[in-house]
Amino acid sequence: MANNSESHMKVLRLPTIKRLPTYLHILKRFELEGNEYVSTTALINELDFKPILVRKDLVLLGLAGKPRIGYKLKELIAAIESYLGWNKTDEAFLIGAGSLGQALMGHKSFEENGLKIIAGFDADPAKTGQKFHGKNIFPMEKLPELIERMGVRVAIMTVPWQEAQVIADTLVEAGIWGIWNFSMVKLKTPPHVVCHNENLSSGLAVFSVRLRKMYQQKK
Amino acid sequence: MANNSESHMKVLRLPTIKRLPTYLHILKRFELEGNEYVSTTALINELDFKPILVRKDLVLLGLAGKPRIGYKLKELIAAIESYLGWNKTDEAFLIGAGSLGQALMGHKSFEENGLKIIAGFDADPAKTGQKFHGKNIFPMEKLPELIERMGVRVAIMTVPWQEAQVIADTLVEAGIWGIWNFSMVKLKTPPHVVCHNENLSSGLAVFSVRLRKMYQQKK
Structure with a gap:
């Protein structure tokens, strides 16, 4: 129970876990479109969830976004996949x-x-x-x-x-x-x-x- | 906004609504098996949800169960179907x-x-x-x-x-x-x-x- 991804497992609640696949789907779309960063606002615009929930979920994932630039797509995708165990099959x-x-x-x-x-x-x-x-x-x-x-x-x-x-x-x-x-x-x-x-x-x-x-x- | 089923619509929250189809499935099975009443305990035994949630959901549906006998199956099924609008197609x-x-x-x-x-x-x-x-x-x-x-x-x-x-x-x-x-x-x-x-x-x-x-x- 030492590394980062395992400490996440203790924090995320069921409703957050259920939203992760939707985030992942949209983030991968952004990546395919050639983007390197994603802002919280850009993500929220593509979602049907309440903005406050999305902001909280991103904080819980434990990554630091850069002001005015946002999150590095590759890191955010990796964090979600690793939390879900979807980096292995x-x-x-x-x-x-x-x-x-x-x-x-x-x-x-x-x-x-x-x-x-x-x-x-x-x-x-x-x-x-x-x-x-x-x-x-x-x-x-x-x-x-x-x-x-x-x-x-x-x-x-x-x-x-x-x-x-x-x-x-x-x-x-x-x-x-x-x-x-x-x-x-x-x-x-x-x-x-x-x-x-x-x-x-x-x-x-x-x-x-x-x-x-x-x-x-x-x- | 006068009758009973409409006032329910204000009370039930999303997690309760999502559990209703599972209740309905099990209640119909009980009915098919020839039962007229169902106790809360019997229902809980067939479910994977926390017992306290099931008890709360049943109260929210607004029906009165009889002590030691439980709920009339027909009424409970009708209450859920009417709440969901599943009594019409x-x-x-x-x-x-x-x-x-x-x-x-x-x-x-x-x-x-x-x-x-x-x-x-x-x-x-x-x-x-x-x-x-x-x-x-x-x-x-x-x-x-x-x-x-x-x-x-x-x-x-x-x-x-x-x-x-x-x-x-x-x-x-x-x-x-x-x-x-x-x-x-x-x-x-x-x-x-x-x-x-x-x-x-x-x-x-x-x-x-x-x-x-x-x-x-x-x-």
């Missing part, structure tokens, strides 16, 4: 090659962001043997063997909730350390396994409430 | 039928949750004329005409960020009121249009940070 298996699973396999930004899906697994014989976005789909029976043989530590679960716990048990037993769970059910996993639940309808809920308020104003 | 167009767009068209829970994607649009002639998950893909040129003719008010944008603003302008001009934007760029829209930005990598950021902490512990 984890290989992952995807379990459940339905429509959501296939989309995640084709979502290029995950691979740019430290998570490379190297293969998929499905119980449906019509899917196994196929390739989606260049990735092979294997039958579920192969899962334990391939986890061990390839040393994969991360799994993404896009299976129906009814099947999720049994699959999670298999993953943990075979040596998986982290599960990104889209299956809409709380999984029981041992404390040494990170299980992160995702619900795609959370964003829809916020959108729906904002829409409903607006409809009421139009009446 | 909005029809939506999806713009950009790439891998993410196709997955959203096939994601059944949106339709259960008040948002029905009725058609897709794409600039790629290889995609137009096709059907994904039973939904037609039309060329972009048809967008203004079909928005007007079908009275659609909601659009989901899954296009590359470089093209997003031009398409948003077209949508607004044709009469769209709400845009759910997956395009990783802040859109300029007039105040009468609700524009909600989504970044799929936010969840990955939280997962990555939790994974990185765990890797450090294992060292």
Whole structure:
């Protein structure tokens, strides 16, 4: 717990962490456009977040911006990537090659962001043997063997909730350390396994409430 | 601003709104299993959120639970759906039928949750004329005409960020009121249009940070 990036880990709160990928995306765009520095104001102009939050987040990242010039893009990008661990890449298996699973396999930004899906697994014989976005789909029976043989530590679960716990048990037993769970059910996993639940309808809920308020104003 | 559901709109904060879809999913599962009531404890057992948050959220929804019996499932489900506006269905167009767009068209829970994607649009002639998950893909040129003719008010944008603003302008001009934007760029829209930005990598950021902490512990 000595170096800088580890002390950051203690400071950043969840809402800040969730904003980091958006900052990163915009900063990389600025870099591609040939810029060397970015001012806080220029960053804020591209964002939908409250300016005060962005200013605070940048301070928390612990870099010193230069007055009237701003932050060195390369340093700011490196600080965010190192905090998120996106400067290294984890290989992952995807379990459940339905429509959501296939989309995640084709979502290029995950691979740019430290998570490379190297293969998929499905119980449906019509899917196994196929390739989606260049990735092979294997039958579920192969899962334990391939986890061990390839040393994969991360799994993404896009299976129906009814099947999720049994699959999670298999993953943990075979040596998986982290599960990104889209299956809409709380999984029981041992404390040494990170299980992160995702619900795609959370964003829809916020959108729906904002829409409903607006409809009421139009009446 | 007289009735109950509208006064709720003033009270619920963003983190609560984001948890509502998860509650709803579990409550509907309880109902399917033949239950009439749900206790707060039973709900908490199925959730990954802090119990104190769940208790607070339920109080904020404004229903009275019975001691030792709990909440009437039907009433709790109705309260959440009515708050979110998911008791009515909005029809939506999806713009950009790439891998993410196709997955959203096939994601059944949106339709259960008040948002029905009725058609897709794409600039790629290889995609137009096709059907994904039973939904037609039309060329972009048809967008203004079909928005007007079908009275659609909601659009989901899954296009590359470089093209997003031009398409948003077209949508607004044709009469769209709400845009759910997956395009990783802040859109300029007039105040009468609700524009909600989504970044799929936010969840990955939280997962990555939790994974990185765990890797450090294992060292």
